[in-house]
Amino acid sequence: MINLINVNYWFISVPIVFLFGTPILYVSILYIATFILHLYRIRYRLPIFDKQQIINFDQHWKHWNDPVTVVSKFFTIIGRVWHDHEIINMNHIPDDGGAIIVFYHSTLPNDFHYLIAKIFLDKHRLMYTITDHSLYYVPGWSLLLKVFQLIPGTRNDCIQLLKQKHLLALSPGGLREAMFGDHNYQLVWAGRQGFAHVAREAQVPIIPVFTQNSREAFRSLPLPFRNFFRKIYDRFKIPMFIPYGGLPVKLTTIIGEPIHFPPEMSASEIADLTAKKMEQLIDRYQTRPGSILKALWQQFLTIIGRIWHDHEIINMNHIPDDGGAIIVFYHSTLPNDFHYLMAKIFLDKHRPMYTITDHALYYVPGWSLLLKVLQLIPGTRNDCIQLLKQKHLLALSPGGLREAMFGDHNYQLVWAGRQGFAHVAREAQVPIIPVFTQNSREAFRPLPLPFRNFFRKIYDRFKIPMFIPYGGLPVKLTTIIGQPIHFPPEMSASEIADLTAKKMEQLIDRYQTRPGSIRKALWQLIFYIGNIILHIHRIYNNIPYDDKNDDVDDDEHFKRWHKPVELFAKIISHIGYIWHGYNVIGLENIPAKDPAIIVFYHSTFPNDFYYLMALLFLKHKRTFFTIIERIIYRIPSWSLMLNVLRLIPGSVDDCVNIINRGNLLALSPGGLREAMFSDENYQLIWNNRHGFARIAKQTNVPIIPVFTQNSRESFRLLSIIPKWLCRLIYDRYKFPFLFIPYGGLPVKLTTFIGEPIHFTPEMTITEIAQLTAKKMEQLIEQHQTRPGSIRKALCQRFF
Known part of the structure; x- marks a missing residue:
């Protein structure tokens, strides 16, 4: 074939x-x-x-x-x-x-x-x-x-x-x-x-x-x-x-x-x-003549940097809009971080810059055209001075390939006394701008070779690059552009070089943990598989396996699991922001320290509530206990994650105990029933469930209604049997797997947190429940078009 x-x-x-x-x-x-x-x-x-x-x-x-x-x-x-x-x-x-x-x-x-x-x-x-x-x-x-x-x-x-x-x-x-x-x-x-x-x-x-x-x-x-x-x-x-x-x-x-x-x-x-x-x-x-290859390459690099490394740049305003300047950068093992910077400067400042590169790159088959288009040149000192006097940007790394090969995760400068850039800057009278990328050595590293000093001598003698890079890990990369270094005309080239090295060292000291750690860099970005990471954390820190955490103090629980919970919160928050443009209105209605009951509308898949949990943790370092259906605990290997994130199938007494300890408690009176049988009309299906009202009355804490706009447009359910039959089966056997969820559309999600509902001691449980339902209905009426429309929700996301 x-x-x-x-x-x-x-x-x-x-x-x-x-x-x-x-x-x-x-x-x-x-x-x-x-x-x-x-x-x-x-x-x-x-x-x-x-x-x-x-x-x-x-x-x-x-x-x-x-x-x-x-x-x-x-x-x-x-x-x-x-x-x-x-x-x-x-x-x-x-x-x-x-x-x-x-x-x-x-x-x-x-x-x-x-x-x-x-x-x-x-x-x-x-x-x-x-x-x-x-x-x-x-x-x-x-x-x-x-x-x-x-x-x-x-x-x-x-x-x-x-x-x-x-x-x-x-x-x-x-x-x-x-x-x-x-x-x-x-x-x-x-x-x-x-x-x-x-x-x-x-x-x-x-x-x-x-x-x-x-x-x-x-x-x-x-x-x-x-x-x-x-x-x-x-x-x-x-x-x-x-x-x-x-x-x-x-x-x-x-x-x-x-x-x-x-x-x-x-x-x-x-x-x-x-x-x-x-x-x-x-x-x-516009660069003239225009280049298709260059335009595509800049767009490609920007997208790759954004997706794979969540690349960002600090102090882009330090790059001048016009006029000459020398950009001196730390050379990582593979300078992908600098390529992202080149692309961003071209797109944001509309300025191409010349970059001094090693002659050896021009011997790589097929690279010649790309290097010329991107203006990577093996220029002489006179070439550099001429470009700067023509008011171009010029980028170079004094360490070059030597720094790429023999630098390590300690981020020491390997400039070997090179001062050529200082002579050029002094003669052209242009500022020097130091640039460093955090975690650049954690993205790629060279394979440690035996006889390191021997290979270093070979490079010094014959200029033959000998190293094997590995990695390409999706670590968080942040490029920091230092303040331009201006110097008086009488300053010598040696003094300029020393001053630049000093400023570069200060930049590295401020933004980079030394020695660099791949593990720490990955913690900033990688989406770990939940239970695997939690178990590794538990074993490494000798945390006893405790299914219920009944005897664990809340502060102790926070200390034990703070790092993995913070990681999950960052991951979930990033997903919500990137995919749904997620934001919260009324976050100040959730108390910073005092206990309260959060009552939320249960969408098909409560991803909106997870985003809220993550945001609350990252902004206020508060977690809350969430009441979930007991059947969720029967899913294999989920119990540890549920316990760590405090998703529990608690009784009324458990809930009262949680609130009395000063915690937040979140629940949905509709639960899985609301998830399955509500629809794009956003009707509450609470079926006279008043347990939350009983808890509120017993603990005398406010109830906070929470609703997420367009939550039903993100995920919807496909029924494999008639809906009335599904309801009968669920009412009888509490078996929720009668629908097939579909969607995951990037609709705009906005969570609205209503004002706390306070009630008088003489109010009955029924009255408290009815008042809460009324406030929730008002929240939905105010912020949600009924019936919900996937098309409108998508338009809200992108416009």
Whole structure:
């Protein structure tokens, strides 16, 4: 069977299909958006309007607000997921009043479509966009163009719209710029000044807009006889180009400052000023020529660092926005941490930097192109000085490969008296910025070799790197950027080098435990399997195996299990934040020290309650006992974890005892019954359970209602037998495994903690239970749409 596979065929055809199929997919997305609009039009009998009605669109807006919102969110999700699209300086778009938005036209303007959607969602303004007549001849696009106000307007139309205080967007380059522009990002405006005449007559500001890497997302296939096709377009306006790409590069749309001009300024001067501002925007934020490989590599490194190492950077503001500087970094075994920093500086500061690397890397087969694109060079001292005088950033490690090979988990600097960087800094008169990454030696380490000093002498003599790295562990990496080191001109190179080494040592001492420990680094991040870790902890610390902890003091329990509980809390908190955007409102309603009863609504799977437990522990170092069904204790090997996390099947007397010891007690009157038989209407199924009220009355502590918005949209249940039969079986045998949970969707989860319910001593148990149920219903009514909607919950998460 394997012999029948033509490897060469697939190796060649798959990239070709992807590169030329993705533009077709993008066009298909536009047809999906059109289809959505048609569904709304048919369902609600919305009007179709002609061009004049588009110009006077306000009277039709009430009909099309909902479908435009849906399509805008659709485009925003695509931009965020595929391109990690973001917008800088959205505040430059006015909340009201007219303005002309002038944008650079990429091969396919998907970046501008994302901007249209975001402006509508954030500013609640839909802007008119001047488009080419030819788009109206594309079958099926007419409704999409009309609803989103893409019109082939005349100069008078544009002036009329601006005087009506609308936003107007256009690209002076238009299709010409899309077809004949390239990765050098030159403006192809061909002397067009119509927008300047319009702006002058309407007296509105002009706002330049540019999207970084827009030419790397889509490009046009270079055609032979380029000038010939350009003449055909100039004569007949027939667009002739073949787009390819659709690559998931990072797209960042930058909105420039509005350009205001005096009334006496001519249209030609306005056009020149706008072109100048646009060029400045491109020069500042775009590397020219653009590079697909570089854009993809920066995005890839950022994602890998975020996912695998939870990489973060402290003091990014210490990297200057312009001007030269030397970045001196500690060289770990494999400098993946520095690669993440390079990517982040490029994406956030829009500055590429040159990095001095060892000549040996250029002998690695296939690496030459990557090294050149990422500007990793084996530069001389003169090269470095020249780059700094040209106001570039320059990065280097005085230790280099020597530090990578012979440094260890003690994080000692292995600079061997190298002072070249100090000579360069002194001659170029630029600051030095020390950089260190916490736990970098725990991510990768070199295999300890015998005769270490012998191999060190070989390296010193022949510069042959001889080490075997291992690891790649998902430890937490934090890159700390120190304050820039400025020095007077009279300071010697030796003094500068010593001062830099001293500052680097201070950085390491402050942020790194020495010697470094892989175990400690992993404790910051890795998701350990619960019971295994708890048992290891128990055995290592000689903690007796105690199923019930009846004879263990609460403070003693906290001391015994503090570290693993803190680990679980961090893990669960990270999951909640990353997957559900989880947050809590009203956490101050839970007392910091006093006892209380927390009554919560039981969702299908109570992940929301686990997130609350974790957050309370991390913020206030408080744990609470949670009452659970006894059947949970029958699950094999779960008992230790349940005991450590204080999930217990307690009786009323146990609960009273827990509260009298000053603890928090959490329970759900509905329990598993509510989890199984409640639904997206969020009805309470307490079945007259008043045990919690009896406990509250007996201990005279407040009851705190807790509800999590969208908890039923995260997980739902699929019934394998009729629901009424499930209820009969559960009521009779207490057998809960009659449903199949599904979902785990990344909906937005927000836990609302109600105000404590205090009651008078003369209130009966029934009255206390009814009052609590009433307060819980009010909490649900206030914060939850009924019936719950998965679609709306997902929209809340991502917008």
